[in-house]
Amino acid sequence: xxxxxxxxxxxxxxxxxxxxxxxxxxxxxxxxxxxxxxxxxxxxxxxxxxxxxxxxxxxxxxxxxxxxxxxxxxxxxxxxxxxxxxxxxxxxxxxxxxxxxxxxxxxxxxxxxxxxxxxxxxxxxxxxxxxxxxxxxxxxxxxxxxxxxxxxxxxxxxxxxxxxxxxxxxxxxxxxxxxxxxxxxxxxxxxxxxxxxxxxxxxxxxxxxxxxxxxxxxxxxxxxxxxxxxxxxxxxxxxxxxxxxxxxxxxxxxxxxxxxxxxxxxxxxxxxxxxxxxxxxxxxxxxxxxxxxxxxxxxxxxxxxxxxxxxxxxxxxxxxxxxxxxxxxxxxxxxxxxxxxxxxxxxxxxxxxxxxxxx
Numbered sequence: 200x201x202x203x204x205x206x207x208x209x210x211x212x213x214x215x216x217x218x219x220x221x222x223x224x225x226x227x228x229x230x231x232x233x234x235x236x237x238x239x240x241x242x243x244x245x246x247x248x249x250x251x252x253x254x255x256x257x258x259x260x261x262x263x264x265x266x267x268x269x270x271x272x273x274x275x276x277x278x279x280x281x282x283x284x285x286x287x288x289x290x291x292x293x294x295x296x297x298x299x300x301x302x303x304x305x306x307x308x309x310x311x312x313x314x315x316x317x318x319x320x321x322x323x324x325x326x327x328x329x330x331x332x333x334x335x336x337x338x339x340x341x342x343x344x345x346x347x348x349x350x351x352x353x354x355x356x357x358x359x360x361x362x363x364x365x366x367x368x369x370x371x372x373x374x375x376x377x378x379x380x381x382x383x384x385x386x387x388x389x390x391x392x393x394x395x396x397x398x399x400x401x402x403x404x405x406x407x408x409x410x411x412x413x414x415x416x417x418x419x420x421x422x423x424x425x426x427x428x429x430x431x432x433x434x435x436x437x438x439x440x441x442x443x444x445x446x447x448x449x450x451x452x453x454x455x456x457x458x459x460x461x462x463x464x465x466x467x468x469x470x471x472x473x474x475x476x477x478x479x480x481x482x483x484x485x486x487x488x489x490x491x492x493x494x495x496x497x498x499x500x501x502x503x504x505x506x507x508x509x510x511x512x513x514x515x516x517x518x519x520x521x522x523x524x525x526x527x528x529x530x531x532x533x534x535x536x537x538x539x540x541x542x543x544x545x546x547x548x549x550x551x552x553x554x555x556x557x558x
Contacts, residue, residue: 202225202227203339203340204227204340205227206319206341208229210467211343213303213304214252219495220308222492223310229335230314230317231317234315239444241296243482247482260292260294260299269282269283270283270290273383273385275386276428281549282549287552290394292397293402298398324461341464342464343484345472346449346468350465350469355460361450361472362449370405372400387538388532389406390405391404408531411447451520455513455517458512466484466487467480467483471483471517473516483516486512490512
């Protein structure tokens with residue numbers, strides 16, 4: 200039986216473990232934290248990722264309930280710039296990261312072994328396998344150890360790695376009752392977005408231009424955005440201050456490194472960490488796992504299967520990294536005139552798309 204080690208037990212890592220299990224592999228999952236689990240707030244799961252999860256047997260990631268109110272992009276005063284309905288966009292399922300993680304790990308069977316509290320410090324490989332820390336060995340290692348991947352740094356020590364986007368993000372979950380379709384509000388160098396999770400709570404996020412390491416908390420967001428249109432003040436007021444997360448936003452420099460070197464494969468943020476502007480980071484990791492399973496299924500040569508994975512996923516995710524960073528630059532513009540032009544172009548584009556759809 201083929202064996203694999205998955206380093207990192209985030210969304211991408213556990214999905215990869217399930218995918219390998221379904222291919223008949225024996226899998227060991229290594230997690231540096233003391234317990235298996237996921238931290239964070241909400242996460243968007245787009246249809247392509249939902250399809251992968253369904254193929255892997257993951258249950259419970261259902262379509263979101265129909266939104267009765269408009270969703271889309273607004274100005275801080277509440278005026279609509281463009282509505283999602285005008286663009287004909289399909290909205291993702293919104294779910295808490297921990298809940299999604301639990302749904303995926305529920306599919307862990309006897310083919311998957313989990314070791315927590317295990318830090319990877321060394322990796323070597325030869326023609327027959329890969330060794331981790333001189334005590335674990337497998338036919339394949341999947342590096343799903345995040346944007347600051349130790350394994351990626353070992354394989355590609357000259358790679359520039361993470362780069363700061365120029366803005367920070369706040370995230371939280373409010374247990375409030377609001378009658379609003381959600382979406383994003385774009386101001387000058389600041390944005391606020393929110394959506395209803397499948398459990399009924401409201402997931403929200405905000406961004407602000409600032410120097411790396413400056414920090415911030417619930418009070419910071421409330422001071423800066425608490426007078427924007429409703430239901431933003433209500434959402435902020437309904438969020439426990441201690442539960443607000445603040446993280447400076449980084450992505451990986453392009454061109455991305457090859458996702459495969461020998462018998463070691465990079466997956467998720469370790470391979471293609473992107474800014475959250477498209478809401479595709481975790482989805483891309485899930486799609487990585489689906490592609491890995493697809494190329495391994497029935498493969499007679501591991502090297503050929505891994506090379507096919509690299510060709511498919513590196514091209515697709517490089518485009519997403521660039522697009523997401525570009526959207527972030529537009530969204531974080533501070534100049535008043537440029538913001539007015541930006542909003543006008545979005546509004547015009549929405550009307551044009553809506554007109555074409557009607558025809």
